[in-house]
Amino acid sequence: MVMVAKQAVNEKGHLLIGGIDSVELAKTYGTPLFVYDLSLIRERARGFINTFKELNVQAQVAYASKAFSSVAMYQVMKQENLSLDVVSAGELYTAIKAGYPVDRIHFHGNNKSKEELLLAIEHNIGCIVVDNFYEIELLKNLAAEHDKQVNILLRVTPGVEAHTHDYITTGQQDSKFGFDLLNGQADRAFQDVYKDKRIHLLGLHCHIGSQIFETIGFKVAAEKLIKKMIAWHNDFNFQCTVLNLGGGFGIKYTEEDTPLEPSVYVKEMVIVVKDLVAETNFAMPEIWIEPGRSLVGDAGTSLYTIGSEKEVPDVRKYLAVDGGMSDNIRPALYGALYDAVIANKMNKESKEEYTIAGKCCESGDKLIEHITLPKADPGDILAMFCTGAYGYSMASNYNRLARPAVVFVEKGNQQLAIRRETLEDLVHLDLPLTLEKE
Template sequence: MVMISKHAVNKKGHLLLGGIDSIELAKTYGTPLFVYDLSLIRERARAFINTFKEQNVQAQVAYASKAFSSVAMYQVMNQENLSLDVVSAGELYTALKAGYPVERIHFHGNNKSKSELLLALEHNIGCIVVDNFYEIELLKELTTELNQKVNILLRVTPGVEAHTHDYITTGQQDSKFGFDLLNGQADRAFQEVYQDENIQLLGLHCHIGSQIFETVGFKVAAEKLIKKMIAWYNEFTFQCTVLNLGGGFGIKYTDEDTPLEPSVYVKEMVIVVKNLVANTDFAMPEIWIEPGRSLVGDAGTSLYTIGAEKEIPNVRNYLAVDGGMSDNIRPALYGALYDAVIANKIDEKIEKEYTIAGKCCESGDKLIDHISLPKAEAGDILAMFCTGAYGYAMASNYNRLTRPAVVFVEHANHQLAVKRETLEDIVHLDLPLTMEKE
């Protein structure tokens, strides 16, 4: 194995993923194909956990599984002793099927249904992150009916705007999520739950955005939440024991991205919290965080087979692949940027600029707008990097395309984690027409 332009390459000039020839993976499992390198996921998970240990702080690192969820991925996270952030009955059910320890499952969501809350209560999961007053009323009703206690966090919007895309900024006041910390909603929510006999309030939660490359927003949010918790302690002698600062830690999609190491985010948060509780009667809370993209994003690579090429003189050269917005909607949805290589031509010289087009019937189905590559031919394999978060998780059957397979690789071993959908899968929920024509 050699390293060419930061990529691992074998003697054939083929890209290696987890020590395995990417071309062989494409031949074995077909394309489009998501390939996850588990060694990188484990490395990232341990970096978060070990930094908290080095800082001598009680903590939970919860995988924000909306980035990508499957039975096998949940099992990996459990092996690494992470907690789990789920946001729907489907994610919770998958976690239960994976055998995830229920005490380490946290249930998020801005519009949890009664049936979802019942499922969570039935399995006595570790924590429900309460998002609104309607949810408080549902929980009071259900816990009374079941004579059951439940641990909760109150999700608040601290009025902190992270430097990120408008569509994925969630910590500012104008948000569908959480109780507003600035207009009194959080105080009202506290009043409704802190003395309830069945509801055990653990503390506060916030999430200020995604793909964040600096620590200022996290530090300001931590300060706002801790000060509110101290205020409640001083007024009501109520000790919040958990501070959850969410996720949103950025990754390097392209050379323009400048993410920090996991340890930097954690250390900065811990310093702020320790300084605020020092010389007070308020006990140091357990700190929870929720990395998702930063655990699995750059561990994932999408493999596509190149097909048609369309040259428009003096305009652009389109290079079509056998996937697109059906397996990665992020470029079409909010202009997300990616890097890629021709996996079987890593060591060949760059000759041409292309636009990588998907096969969906949408003009906006472009995975990469401009990229310079060796001369491409039909049958070549394109490897697009950092697709491990919100690729498969947001995949669809638009145009009745089948969703890709997912493969895990680690130390030159590989296994199928999610089977490729079949054409029969596409129609298996369809029912024939039974009404007579008039």
């Protein structure tokens, strides 16, 4: 085995993923195919957890499972002793089916329904992250009706803008999420909940964005939230015990991306919090974080079979694959960038520039605009890297395409985690016409 561009390659010149020939994976399970290397996920999870332990700080590391949720993936996170961040009844139900410890489940969302909140309350989940005044009233009524104690965090917008795409910034003042710290909404929300006998306020939560490569935003947000917690302590003798600084830690999609190690993000956060509480009589809160993309993003690789090629003279060469925006909408949605190789030609020289096109009936269905690869032939396998976050979870049946299979690999072992949809799956919710023609 040799290494080419930091990728493992076997004696056939094929890309290896988790010690397994990617071409053989494509033959066995078909394409498009999501392949997750669990070793990378475990390494990242332990990196976050062990840093908190080394710093002697009480913490919870919660997997932000909107990045990719399934029964098997939740069970991996359970094995690694992570908490779990869910944002819908569907994710919560999946977690329950996976046997996740309910006391380590946190429920997010800016428009939780009464039914979703009731499901969370009935299963006694660990924490509900409250997002707005409507939700406060729903929770109060449900808790009273069912005589339940509910642990909550108040999600606030700290007025911090992360250096990221507009669609994935969430901590700035103009956001659909949370109570504004600057205009008094957070104080009003506190007043609404802190004396309620069934609502137990643990602390504050914020999330400043996604795909963040620096720590200054987290440090500023931590400072703002700690100061608010101290103010409530001084004014009302109220002790917030949890500070949740969210996630958004970046990963390396392309050579231009420069993410930090998990330990760096954690250390910078902890330093700020420790310094602030040291200046007061405020007790050190438990710190929670919510990595999602940074746990599973670069552990995932998408395998496609190459089909047609079209050359537009003096413009570009299109290389079409058997997937596209139906299994990865991020390039079409907000111009996300990826890198790729031809998995069965790892030792061939890259001389041809292509645009990788999907098969959906949309001109904008392009996975990669410009990439240099070896000369491609129909039947070659394209491996697109770092697709483990927001690929399958945002997949659709557009054009009535079946969603791909998902395979887990680890140190030479493999397991089907989600089977490929069939044509019958595509119509199993459809009902025949019963209205008569007039």
